[in-house]
Amino acid sequence: DTGVSQNPRHKITKRGQNVTFRCDPISEHNRLYWYRQTLGQGPEFLTYFQNEAQLEKSRLLSDRFSAERPKGSFSTLEIQRTEQGDSAMYLCASSLGTANNSPLHFGNGTRLTVT
Amino acid sequence: AQSVTQLGSHVSVSEGALVLLRCNYSSSVPPYLFWYVQYPNQGLQLLLKYTSAATLVKGINGFEAEFKKSETSFHLTKPSAHMSDAAEYFCAVSGPAAGNKLTFGGGTRVLVKP
Numbered sequence: 001d002t003g004v005s006q007n008p009r010h011k012i013t014k015r016g017q018n019v020t021f022r023c024d025p026i027s028e029h030n031r032l033y034w035y036r037q038t039l040g041q042g043p044e045f046l047t048y049f050q051n052e053a054q055l056e057k058s059r060l061l062s063d064r065f066s067a068e069r070p071k072g073s074f075s076t077l078e079i080q081r082t083e084q085g086d087s088a089m090y091l092c093a094s095s096l097g098t099a100n101n102s103p104l105h106f107g108n109g110t111r112l113t114v115t
Numbered sequence: 116a117q118s119v120t121q122l123g124s125h126v127s128v129s130e131g132a133l134v135l136l137r138c139n140y141s142s143s144v145p146p147y148l149f150w151y152v153q154y155p156n157q158g159l160q161l162l163l164k165y166t167s168a169a170t171l172v173k174g175i176n177g178f179e180a181e182f183k184k185s186e187t188s189f190h191l192t193k194p195s196a197h198m199s200d201a202a203e204y205f206c207a208v209s210g211p212a213a214g215n216k217l218t219f220g221g222g223t224r225v226l227v228k229p
Binding site (some may be wrong): 004031033040041042043044045048056091093095098099101102103104105106107108109111 | 119124147149151156157158159160161164166205207209215216217218219220221222
């Protein structure tokens, strides 16, 4: 178990630029989740995949955000035309199985700063 | 819809004293409840989970939590605080139809004084 890996750890970008983050889940985990966490707040759900299928998207996920998990392994989260309000920690998590009590295993996150 | 409320955004305790972090949930169905801990610049680590078995749940690092349906609470405790317990703690709820999607509370930051 090498854990959930996220890259990059930090990203600083100028407003209006596009950014892409990558998440590598624990290898046998079939579910993958993206969360956003702003300073002093709990993580907020963005979207999740079961294998390669994106099963749910939060209303927080505007049309500037897109997530993919093309082969049911790693996932990418792209933000187009970044805004200062997108500055946050983006957390990826994975879990095994389809039971709703399976614990989520989180990566260390990607901290995005939009200047 | 499910929700979680954590009472107290900051808690300060002396080393060796009791740690008590409060969590109340709202759910229309029997919930699954979790406590996670987050150290600075890191992701979240599972402390413990409640999934309708025993109401008193023991977790890692000496933490435990008790599910009380009548009070819709899932408070986290540790009898004796250690300096290494300084972190932020999040309560979260999931449910049978939630796709294992967790809804988190706002978190409680714990400061441990020597």
